[in-house]
Amino acid sequence: MTLPGPPVSAVDRGEKVRVEVYGIRHHGPGSARAVRRALEEFRPDAVLIEGPPEADAIVHLAGDAGMVPPVALLAYAPGRQDAAAVSAEGSGSGERQAAFWPFAEFSPEWQAIQHALAAGVPVRFCDLPAAHQLARADEAEEGQEEGQEGQGEGSEDEEVRAIRLDPLGWLAKAAGYDDAERWWDDVVEHRHDGPSPFPAIAEAMTELRDRLAALPEESLAGHLRREEQREAHMRRTLRRTLKEGYERVAVVCGAWHVPALLRKVPATRDDQTLRGLPKAKVAMTWVPWTHGRLANRSGYGAGVRSPGWYHHLFTAGDRPVERWLTQAARVLREEDLHVSSAHVIEAVRLADALAALRGRPLAGLDEVTEATRAVLCEGAELPVELIQRRLVVGERLGAVPDETPMVPLQRDLKAEQGRLRLKASALDKELDLDLRKPTDLERSRLLHRLRLLDVDWGVPQEDFGRSKGTFRETWTLMWRPEFDVELIEASAWGTTVQGAATARAKAMAAHAEALSDLTSVAERCLLADLGGALPDVMRALGDRAALDTDVEHLMAALPPLVRALRYGDVRGTATGPLRTVVDGLVVRVCVGLPPALSGLDDDAARELLGHIDAVNGALSLLDDPGHSERWQRTLEGAVDRQGLHGLLEGRLTRLLLDAGRLPDIAARMARSVSVGAAPDRAAAWVEGFLSGGGLILVHDDDLLRLVDEWIAGLPGDAFTDVLPLLRRTFGGYAAAERRAIGERVRRLGTPRAAAGAPEDGGLDHARAERAAATALHILGWKAPA
Incomplete structure (x- = not known):
């Protein structure tokens, strides 16, 4: 494509009034350079930019030293908590409560703003107001029109369809390219000098739109209705600017809109197009943005393939x-x-x-x-x-100045970030916290409070409840632009992070449907140190626990409460009411478990097995001798019940063995896998007994020999039936455990002497003395002569 001389003039009333329209691609380095160069040559006394007019009041902040792109204009509907962010072009589904207009350093609109602010000339946004874009539009009507449009596509020729779906792609194909982005890069973005590209862009877009104009209007009504509204408002803004006395006006907009602004359309027609549009109350601010959100792979409609490469080309x-x-x-x-x-x-x-x-x-x-x-x-x-x-991609996070309009919750979080020296970053950052240090403890509380508000700036790398270390937490921090929208939504709960999290926790407790949900809220309150919410949560938890008779619900509720008790000890928070609830739950679980063990099928037994393991681990963590004794007595009374599912019997046997409560374990296993036992029940018993780890088979040859002989003695059809259970059991072990078990099985029939033991099967005193001396040295004791 040839690039002819000077920019095209849309309006030329006399010799003084001139309007230049620069058609650009959003976020293009070549377009940004060309716009900056054209503005320096034209020297306008007013600049109009495609964007929401509500931002006119805060556009001056773009010239602040604290404003570092990438940034975005954010329009949102105050007071709505069910907001869903959409792209800068207003796309999305459902009710539109927020919209972004991103700018990078290599965005032509950003360079136009910077030129206007530096030159001291007015800069205004001329697109359809955000108040209309965020209004509660009739989605059903839009869907109907879009459906009609789709039906009409069948009658269009392929050329017109290509223009409608991808105008740049059509131009690239006409120029002999199979990649629209590559064509645009070659003709615009990769050019550092030469004639202005804007006349050629205007000519190409005019030709494309003329081809569309030849189609019947009804076939394009749904497709063009919103574009007509946007372009009508752009023309209205241009007329008002000229009417105010400005004589040299520059308009920076998407290349597709250039022919619409060059065309002479009566003002009455534009007024008719804009009449009766729905309108919503909106607020506008600047927020930090990231290069990753500018990439088209993020779903952003005007995104580019390589923000980092484009930034490099521009700088x-x-x-x-x-x-x-x-x-x-x-x-x-x-x-x-x-x-x-x-x-x-x-x-x-x-x-x-x-x-x-x-x-x-x-x-x-x-x-x-x-x-x-x-x-x-x-x-x-x-x-x-x-x-x-x-x-x-060149991920980077922009910054906005302190004067930027923010809701109080955003300002409080920003103050907390500064006080705790937690800098927001668009890249993953690992943060290790030692809760014995006051600063790290406060950082942990802040991150947990934000998670209560659904602002997952920090994500724990592990389940704290499964971790054995009580003084350390590991987080992965990564700031995403949509967190600003979530903070705005969360501001309905309060003006500070602590206050909003407290109110949210109370609401979650009041509306919790399950006992386990309440225990989770209680745990999160302790993690976040929300003493103001804990009494309400504990009151609701105690009432619900007293009324709930389902033992599985009680068992599911116990582990989070025990973890919360442990966190309370570490974090120095009061847990007296929580301990009362835990004590009551332990007693009720021990009373209700034996009757719940009867008449279970495979799925129910497996589900109950998970609850039993969780309660057993929780009580081990609680380390209360009275509760541990009560629990183990309950298991002793249940392990010999008639009709107990094999999976549960095997697991209860293993738990009692680990607790040192069953001396006859070999005899019990022999009975369970004997010839008289059904193969499927024997396999379930073995699965339950060995679940959680196979080290017991590595260190106990008698048990390993029993399992080996049982498997070797199974008939062919029975072995086929139990094989999936055995594979699930042994497949869950670590590779080192499986390898060690295999080595032990291989040596089961080998005489002890051949395995390296003394001939008489006794103790090798020489080797034992060396091991004992080493152990005594480690302990700091002197070995006897």
Whole structure:
């Protein structure tokens, strides 16, 4: 495509009034350079930009030193808690409660804003107001129109359909390209100088829209209705600006809209198009954004494939390919991969050669990636993926100044982040906390409070309840832009993080349907140190526990409460009411468990087995001798019940063995896997007994021999039936355990002497003395002579 001379003039009333329309692609470095250069040459006295007019009041903040792109304008409906964020183009499903308009440093609109603010000229947004976009539109009507549009597509020729779905793709195909993004890069984004591209862009888009105009209006009504409203408002804003006396007006908008602004449309028609639109109350602010959210893979409608590459193209003054490959080499060296200067030089030569072979004005992302893979990474894919993550996407998080409008909850969180030295980052960051340190303890409380508000800035790397260490927590921190929307929604609960989390916890307790839900809320209150919510939660928990007679519900509720008691000890929070509830639950579980063991099928037995293991682990963690004794007596009375499912009998046997309460374990296993026992019941008994770990078979030859003889003696059809159970049991063991069990089985028939033991089967005193001396030395004792 040739790029002719000066920009096109949409309006030329006399010699003084001029309006220049610059059609751009959102987030394009070449478009951004061209817009900046065109504005410097044109020197407008007013700049109009595609965006929500509600942002006019805060656009001046873009010139603040604390405003660091990528950032986004956020429009939201205050007071609605069921908000769902949508893309900058307003796409999405359901009720639209929030919308973003992102800007990167390489966005043409951002450069236009910066030029206007630096030149001291007014800058305004001219798109359809966010108040209309966030209004509760009639979704059914939209869906009906879209359905009619889809029915009409069958009568359109392929060319028109291509224009409607992907205008840039159609132009790329006409130019001989099979990739629209690559074509646009070649003709616009990769150009550092030369004539202005805007006249050619306007001409191409006019031709495309003329082809669409030839179609019957009813076939395009659903598709164009919203575009017509947006373009009508752009023209209305332009008219008002000219009416106010501005004589040199620049308009920066998407390339598709240029013909609509060049066309002369009566003001009365635009007024008719905009009449009666639904309207909602909205608020507007700036929020930090990330490069990852600018990528089209995030679902953003106006996204680009490689934000990091585009940022580099815009900021690199010269030699962008050489600088890019140098950065790639630096990334690889940081990971201790050998990359020399000679590698970089050869990679630059290869990228330039590939660009020349393909007729490209500059090596693009495809060429530098191929050169990186072939030369810097020597064909390996993992280093290429590392560069993709670090450079091509180039994840970074923007910043907004303190003067930016925020709800009180956002300001409180920002103050807490500064006080606790927790910096938000768009990259995964691991945070290890030692709860014995006051600062780390407060950090933990803040993160847990945010999780209560559904703001998962920090995600625990492990289940705290399963961890044996009580003084340490490990979190993964990563800030996402939508957290600002979630904070705005959560502000309905309070003005501070602590106050909002307290109110939310109370509401969760009041509306909890299951006892386990209440225990989870209680645990989270202790983790977050919400003393204001705990009395209400404990009151609801005590009332629900007193009325619930289902033993499985009681068993499911006990482990979280025990974990909460442990957290209370570590965190210094009062847990007296919680201990009372735990004591009552333990007694009721012990009373209700034996009757619940009867008449269970396989699925019910397996579910109850999980509850038994959880309660057993919780009581071990609680370390209360009275409760442990009561629980073990309950298991002793239940293990010999008639009709007990094999899975449960095996598991109860193992738990009692671990507690030292069953001396006749070998005889019990022999009876359970004897010839008279049904193979499926014997397999279930073995599965229950061995669940949780197979070390007992490594250290007890008698038990291992019983299991081995039982398996070896099974008939063929019975072995086929029990094989899935055995595979599930032994497949759950660690590889080292399976290997050790296999070695023990192989040596079961080997005489002890052959295995290295003394001939008489007695103790090897010489070896034992050396081991004892080593143990005494470790303990700091002196070995006897």
